[in-house]
Amino acid sequence: xxxxxxxxxHLIKTRGQQVTLRCSPKSGHDTVSWYQQALGQGPQFIFQYxxxxxxxxxxxxxxxxxxxxxxxxxxxxVNALLLGDSALYLCAxxxxxxxxxxxxxxxxxxxxx
Amino acid sequence: AQKITQTQPGMFVQEKEAVTLDCTYDTSDQSYGxxxxxxxxxxxxxxxxxxxxxDEQNATEGRYSLNFQKARKxxxxxxxxxxxxxxxMYFCAMREGRSGAGSYQLTFGKGTKLSxxx
Numbered sequence: 001x002x003x004x005x006x007x008x009x010h011l012i013k014t015r016g017q018q019v020t021l022r023c024s025p026k027s028g029h030d031t032v033s034w035y036q037q038a039l040g041q042g043p044q045f046i047f048q049y050x051x052x053x054x055x056x057x058x059x060x061x062x063x064x065x066x067x068x069x070x071x072x073x074x075x076x077x078v079n080a081l082l083l084g085d086s087a088l089y090l091c092a093x094x095x096x097x098x099x100x101x102x103x104x105x106x107x108x109x110x111x112x113x
Numbered sequence: 114a115q116k117i118t119q120t121q122p123g124m125f126v127q128e129k130e131a132v133t134l135d136c137t138y139d140t141s142d143q144s145y146g147x148x149x150x151x152x153x154x155x156x157x158x159x160x161x162x163x164x165x166x167x168d169e170q171n172a173t174e175g176r177y178s179l180n181f182q183k184a185r186k187x188x189x190x191x192x193x194x195x196x197x198x199x200x201x202m203y204f205c206a207m208r209e210g211r212s213g214a215g216s217y218q219l220t221f222g223k224g225t226k227l228s229x230x231x
Contacts, residue, residue, distance in 0.1 A: 033217060041224075042117075042223050043158070043219070044221070045218045048218060058218070092217075103160055104150070106157040107158075109156065
C-alpha cells in the first residue's frame, strides 16, 4: 500500500519563474492539503482540496494555486517566485469522515535563487 | 495568540529513558483533534499519535502516549524507552472542528528537537 508520494524531490528555480509540485494521496484517501515549511519552522497550511475544489485556504497570496484531479492527485502551482518561497512543501492526504488520519508525503524542497 | 505552543526548543534524553515533550493549545472549539508528528532530518512528517477532544482515555501507540489534560489545554507526548532513532524534530498540531469536508487544516507548533544520547 503506497503512502503519500510527491514529486519532484528537489527543485531549483529562479526568482520570477513558475513552479508546479505534484502529490499522489495515500490509497483510499480523497482529500489533499498542502503545507509550506520554512527552515526552522513548523509547517503552515496553504490550502486543502476535496472533490476537485479548494475547500479551505490559509494566509497565502493568490500566487499559490492548486488543482485536484478525479483520481484525487493534486498539484500546487506557485507563480512569480520570490526568494521567500524557498521552503519544504509538504502534501498531506486524508479521508473524509476520518479527520484523525492525516498522512504526509516526503516533501519537495524548493530553492529559489 | 499562538494556537499551539511548544516551549522546549531542544531536549536531551539518555537512551532507554522516558521523555516528555510539552504542548499547549488554544481553541474555543468543543470538537478538535491533537496530533504529534516526528520529522527526521530527511524531512518527512511521520504521524505518531492522535487524540480527539472527546476521547476519554489518553491515546497510546506503542512507545508513544499522549498525556491529555483538557482543562489545562495540554497534550504532552511521552516517549518511553528512548532509542537513538528517536532523535528528530517533534511537532504538535491541532485540527479545529468545523462541519463538512473542509475541516482538516492542521495548525502546527514550532517543534522540539529531541536528541537521544547513547
